Amino acid sequence: VPARIVTLTSDFGLKDPYVAEMKAAILSICPSVVTVDVTHLVEKFNVRAGAFMLASAAPYFPAGTIHVAVVDPGVGTQRRPIIIETESSFFVGPDNGLPILAAEAQGIKRMWHIESRRFMLPHISSTFHGRDIFAPAAAHLANGEAPEEFGPQIADVVKPEFTKVTREKDVLTGEVLYVDDFGNIITNIHAKEIAVFREGRVQVELPNQAPQQMKVSRTYAAAKPQEPLAVIGSHSYLEIALNQGNAAAKFLAKAGDKITLSRT
Amino acid sequence: VPARIVTLTSDFGLKDPYVAEMKAAILSICPSVVTVDVTHLVEKFNVRAGAFMLASAAPYFPAGTIHVAVVDPGVGTQRRPIIIETESSFFVGPDNGLPILAAEAQGIKRMWHIESRRFMLPHISSTFHGRDIFAPAAAHLANGEAPEEFGPQIADVVKPEFTKVTREKDVLTGEVLYVDDFGNIITNIHAKEIAVFREGRVQVELPNQAPQQMKVSRTYAAAKPQEPLAVIGSHSYLEIALNQGNAAAKFLAKAGDKITLSRT
Amino acid sequence: VPARIVTLTSDFGLKDPYVAEMKAAILSICPSVVTVDVTHLVEKFNVRAGAFMLASAAPYFPAGTIHVAVVDPGVGTQRRPIIIETESSFFVGPDNGLPILAAEAQGIKRMWHIESRRFMLPHISSTFHGRDIFAPAAAHLANGEAPEEFGPQIADVVKPEFTKVTREKDVLTGEVLYVDDFGNIITNIHAKEIAVFREGRVQVELPNQAPQQMKVSRTYAAAKPQEPLAVIGSHSYLEIALNQGNAAAKFLAKAGDKITLSRT
Numbered sequence: 001v002p003a004r005i006v007t008l009t010s011d012f013g014l015k016d017p018y019v020a021e022m023k024a025a026i027l028s029i030c031p032s033v034v035t036v037d038v039t040h041l042v043e044k045f046n047v048r049a050g051a052f053m054l055a056s057a058a059p060y061f062p063a064g065t066i067h068v069a070v071v072d073p074g075v076g077t078q079r080r081p082i083i084i085e086t087e088s089s090f091f092v093g094p095d096n097g098l099p100i101l102a103a104e105a106q107g108i109k110r111m112w113h114i115e116s117r118r119f120m121l122p123h124i125s126s127t128f129h130g131r132d133i134f135a136p137a138a139a140h141l142a143n144g145e146a147p148e149e150f151g152p153q154i155a156d157v158v159k160p161e162f163t164k165v166t167r168e169k170d171v172l173t174g175e176v177l178y179v180d181d182f183g184n185i186i187t188n189i190h191a192k193e194i195a196v197f198r199e200g201r202v203q204v205e206l207p208n209q210a211p212q213q214m215k216v217s218r219t220y221a222a223a224k225p226q227e228p229l230a231v232i233g234s235h236s237y238l239e240i241a242l243n244q245g246n247a248a249a250k251f252l253a254k255a256g257d258k259i260t261l262s263r264t
Numbered sequence: 265v266p267a268r269i270v271t272l273t274s275d276f277g278l279k280d281p282y283v284a285e286m287k288a289a290i291l292s293i294c295p296s297v298v299t300v301d302v303t304h305l306v307e308k309f310n311v312r313a314g315a316f317m318l319a320s321a322a323p324y325f326p327a328g329t330i331h332v333a334v335v336d337p338g339v340g341t342q343r344r345p346i347i348i349e350t351e352s353s354f355f356v357g358p359d360n361g362l363p364i365l366a367a368e369a370q371g372i373k374r375m376w377h378i379e380s381r382r383f384m385l386p387h388i389s390s391t392f393h394g395r396d397i398f399a400p401a402a403a404h405l406a407n408g409e410a411p412e413e414f415g416p417q418i419a420d421v422v423k424p425e426f427t428k429v430t431r432e433k434d435v436l437t438g439e440v441l442y443v444d445d446f447g448n449i450i451t452n453i454h455a456k457e458i459a460v461f462r463e464g465r466v467q468v469e470l471p472n473q474a475p476q477q478m479k480v481s482r483t484y485a486a487a488k489p490q491e492p493l494a495v496i497g498s499h500s501y502l503e504i505a506l507n508q509g510n511a512a513a514k515f516l517a518k519a520g521d522k523i524t525l526s527r528t
Numbered sequence: 529v530p531a532r533i534v535t536l537t538s539d540f541g542l543k544d545p546y547v548a549e550m551k552a553a554i555l556s557i558c559p560s561v562v563t564v565d566v567t568h569l570v571e572k573f574n575v576r577a578g579a580f581m582l583a584s585a586a587p588y589f590p591a592g593t594i595h596v597a598v599v600d601p602g603v604g605t606q607r608r609p610i611i612i613e614t615e616s617s618f619f620v621g622p623d624n625g626l627p628i629l630a631a632e633a634q635g636i637k638r639m640w641h642i643e644s645r646r647f648m649l650p651h652i653s654s655t656f657h658g659r660d661i662f663a664p665a666a667a668h669l670a671n672g673e674a675p676e677e678f679g680p681q682i683a684d685v686v687k688p689e690f691t692k693v694t695r696e697k698d699v700l701t702g703e704v705l706y707v708d709d710f711g712n713i714i715t716n717i718h719a720k721e722i723a724v725f726r727e728g729r730v731q732v733e734l735p736n737q738a739p740q741q742m743k744v745s746r747t748y749a750a751a752k753p754q755e756p757l758a759v760i761g762s763h764s765y766l767e768i769a770l771n772q773g774n775a776a777a778k779f780l781a782k783a784g785d786k787i788t789l790s791r792t
Contacts, residue, residue: 002559007548013445014278014542015305017321020271023300024324031266031298031326034559036551041543044446045508057545060552060659062559073508076483126482128498131324181541182572218654219604234656244573244601277709278542279569281585284535287564288588295530295562295590308710309772337772340747390746392762395588 183246379415447510711774
């Protein structure tokens with residue numbers, strides 16, 4: 001039997017020992033787990049950004065992976081700790097919408113409210129449930145504990161709102177979901193929706209910027225260095241990029257910005 | 265037998281290949297080791313900060329874990345490489361105080377000066393003992409080598425000084441130990457010492473700031489967003505925090521600052 | 529049989545889920561692999577810097593290690609995905625020079641152009657071959673697939689240019705290869721070439737700086753705090769450093785700068 005994988009997604013940053021404490025809690029309970037960091041640089045308290053990042057990575061992990069995701073401004077309050085079982089994985093974390101985008105893409109089967117103290121650390125702080133509740137729950141799942149042992153099954157969980165793309169004739173309006181470390185401006189506009197613009201040119205409007213005309217292309221290198229282009233990114237969403245440059249810095253774009261695409 | 269865990273704590277940063285070189289040295293000697301990074305963002309050359317971070321994480325690791333900690337401004341000089349055996353773990357690193365806080369909390373049993381070349385890399389640089397001496401020592405310990413094989417037992421090691429909390433009537437004076445990535449101001453004042461203020465309000469004084477009155481509460485979310493509060497953090501020490509905000513940025517606080525608590 | 533190690537080197541940064549997606553692809557194909565991050569903070573698109581960092585770390589890994597290195601401004605274009613087999617390891621990545629410095633140090637045996645779709649992810653994006661081609665290739669190599677299964681053997685690959693050190697009488701002229709996170713200025717001047725200056729003093733010239741006289745010493749601590757010194761670093765190359773300080777910040781040095789050494 002291959003070792004179970006537990007992934008970790010958080011807004012904890014990289015400086016503090018908090019992520020190590022979660023891994024310590026996991027390995028104390030299930031020593032054979034392989035942990036993989038998805039990211040710990042989710043913008044602090046930004047549940048939607050974390051949801052997007054987890055949903056990007058989750059499809060590439062093997063069946064049976066257990067995803068722990070903790071962006072948790074409500075830690076210690078009445079918000080519930082939950083387990084979501086999908087057709088291929090488990091998600092563990094606070095009930096604030098963080099895992100839903102990833103979980104729905106896999107098909108949600110059942111959900112539970114974690115209540116049993118038996119699967120938590122002996123001392124539960126009110127400020128760090130990642131270490132005291134979520135990491136231990138993931139490790140116990142990795143040990144083969146059935147999710148129904150953790151608490152009552154639940155029917156409703158918090159779902160984050162994501163803006164839908166709208167189309168009027170050949171004008172598409174969407175939203176910037178995320179700016180990556182290269183400065184690529186990743187939108188919520190799927191490859192299927194821009195078939196009309198493919199291999200041609202497109203006019204792009206971002207807030208407080210003059211409209212930009214640019215090539216629609218398959219690769220960053222299809223544009224000249226520092227030239228903008230529209231490209232289908234590796235998760236099949238439209239990105240605005242500069243070849244070997246930082247598009248978000250040039251266009252002052254950020255997550256949440258409105259973006260409009262039209263014919264040139 | 266579960267794989268041995270080797271943790272790594274350093275001020276090496278995240279850009280350079282140095283941490284990978286330590287892991288390479290470890291895995292070359294003991295391929296079954298599981299490595300866990302505690303942090304590599306200890307403030308450069310700040311042994312006390314590293315001691316605090318290691319002491320925060322160490323209690324959560326299983327018995328038998330080997331902790332390698334390298335904040336080592338004296339690398340290549342006469343400062344000794346040492347092994348500390350505690351009731352539950354080993355600590356490996358330079359004799360400059362770094363592991364003492366964590367080791368004393370576990371109960372120190374015996375200590376050794378690493379002298380045997382047999383447990384070092386064949387070529388020993390004078391600038392990177394983390395790779396050439398400490399990582400190999402940890403890996404040989406993970407392989408089951410007895411610590412007495414590494415060199416002579418020693419009785420005294422360097423201990424860092426930490427300020428004690430003082431109390432005059434209902435006024436507590438302590439020190440900021442650490443500012444975490446959220447901007448939480450973590451002090452050396454233990455939960456036991458502030459029982460008198462619990463669930464009430466407290467006046468907090470930090471350098472060059474007007475006294476602040478704030479709630480003492482269990483969770484960050486007990487305050488309004490951006491409102492300051494005093495909270496018992498996940499390691500049982502008092503923190504000054506802003507709900508969903510950065511308290512250290514607001515109050516210009518940093519490690520080493522004096523902090524005074526009194527009744528409102 | 530010990531688990532195979534796959535190392536990862538990239539310019540992806542630490543924020544995005546891209547590295548996790550590569551690890552997910554690897555563990556889906558070969559669950560027993562141990563992954564080690566060399567660095568993901570190569571300067572963006574800087575193939576030479578990545579080549580240097582990989583060449584620093586690779587010698588410390590055990591025989592059989594598979595190194596995946598992806599700094600890939602030409603992703604999706606005609607640049608070839610390649611495998612290099614050396615006397616002790618495999619290197620997988622784009623044919624742009626990145627692995628050559630490390631591979632030549634180990635002795636290159638054979639090289640292949642990766643063409644077989646059988647060893648790639650089912651859907652291949654044109655912007656993220658790290659996940660879709662290179663990580664899967666490494667995992668299949670870890671599974672024991674023979675490199676000749678991946679595609680045709682090739683004879684020539686792209687090689688990056690590195691400046692050679694020149695000597696005129698007792699004046700050495702070299703180049704800054706890299707500035708590390710401590711601010712140490714690492715040059716391409718090897719320990720063997722500066723024997724003439726050893727244990728004495730040396731005059732150092734960097735661009736736009738007055739000539740500096742400094743000690744040549746074995747350890748950082750041989751200078752007073754914040755005092756400059758010339759030291760043989762842990763990879764046997766000359767570094768200009770400040771004891772407990774940041775030499776690159778003081779001398780405004782950066783990779784690519786010319787550096788001249790002469791007798792005082």
